Amino acid sequence: MPEGDTVWLTARRLHGALAGRTLTLSDLRVPRYATADLTGRTVLDVTPRGKHLLTRIEGGLTLHSHLKMDGSWKIYAPGQRWSGGPGHQIRAVLGTAEKTAVGYRLPVLELLRTADEERVVGHLGPDLLGPDWDSGRALANLLEAPARPLGEALLDQRNLAGIGNVYKCELCFLLGVTPWLTVGELPPERAALLLALAEKLLDANRDRPVRRTTAQPGQNLFVYGRALRPCLRCGTSVRVADQGDGSRERPTYWCPTCQKGPAPAPRRGAGFR
Template identity: 50%
Template sequence: MPEGDAVWRTAQRLHEGLAGDRLAGSDIRVPAHATADLSGRRTLEVVPRGKHLLHRVEGDLTVHSHLRMEGSWRVHPVGRRHALGHRHTVRALLWSTRRVAVGDSLGMLDLVLTSQEHRVVGHLGPDLLDPGYDAQVALANVRADPHRTITEACLDQRNVAGMGTIFTAEPLFLLGINPWTPVGGLDPGQVEELLSTARRLLVLSCRQGRTTITGRGDVADDDAWVHGRVGLPCKRCGVPIRLAPIGQQPQQRVMFSCPGCQGGRAPTDDGAPQTPLGHARRRYT
């Protein structure tokens, strides 16, 4: 699913497109709010909170959404509203006299009182992209369970908000940490550096306008050390990048890592040859 930087960029698009404008109409296509009418309410701001979006309008009301795996918000000239609204996957339309925001395939959508946003985002840990990010609280949260893998602890949004598999895999590689290392196997300084590295990379991606690890504009198609590079040689040591499951269902994920730079293969890696993504005819062992 989109990570903190992508959600931040989405919030920026919505804010720039609608903030300050009075809504001329709305169409919320979820049963609980199908009769809601936001027309006449001015958009105050659209802000991210971890991987959640909070579209605040006048009257103590917030349109809360989560993109999950396939969701998106796009802003278009209002003249395209009718054509765009015919898509069966559209879950929300919010429009002013100038622009329309289209929420497509949203994983979560509801209306909450702005004064009660804690009901939908109060469980989240410190947001890495929040100017008021509390590094010490995030550190304490991640270190709370010493038996959990560092990957699972970082991906748990209740500990720290905004990290997904990209912004977990890449900092772990940069610091030479095996993703399956128990939290208790790392000293506090290592965990603190991991979180600060993830924050730095997220901020860089927000500034660049796309998800980036190196910040170089000439490597957009391969701008990562390990994520998405299964079966391809490590850019540092040449050992093929591996992919293996981590965690327990239903929170199980897959994680990319370099056995050469990060202390060997994962305990869940069966060692079978892995095909690079998009390279069906090539195999690396």
């Protein structure tokens, strides 16, 4: 599932493949930009911003993309078979003489003026992996709505950018609180620890192909995706229930023994001992 670390790594790979090179192939497969032709222009850089990707192109243009749940960018060498999915899932192709970048299942693809980038990313809070990271401002953003459940607040990219559902669950486990505990009920020392942990985890995982939050061999995550399996700390069955993020419900995992605070009933048939 793409989160801030995945997007950062994707941006680095795209930058390495395209930056400083002239586009010899340009194909944007969305109706609005079907006639746009970027060939002959040089790719200047590829920059991540939270979960957004900004591919800046000569002439004051930026190709803005967002991976959402299952989008991806794949890099191919000349003659290499494209294997990221069936052809109808391709939304963008950017090619140079050396490499071709293919965007699959991109729910957001927009060509805009570089001067207008703030229109698509200006709402974001401090980026955990960006040069603008400011833990004090991120904490202040979270505390502006003290009655909001912590899990919802962490997913709100206006507070801080880069955390998705996996990190939400893992951070709450490491703090020992449920995602339904309100922000205002989080003790001050844990609130400060939350942001330090978030920065540490995303930074540690941005170069890894497989995300890890534990130090246990063979176990990558503490609770996410582990419903009905024993907690790695106490052995209690991990539970799962839905929690909204302001747009839709998401599966949320927690240990009822290690994590304190309110929680709904688990999904029927899931998360019980």
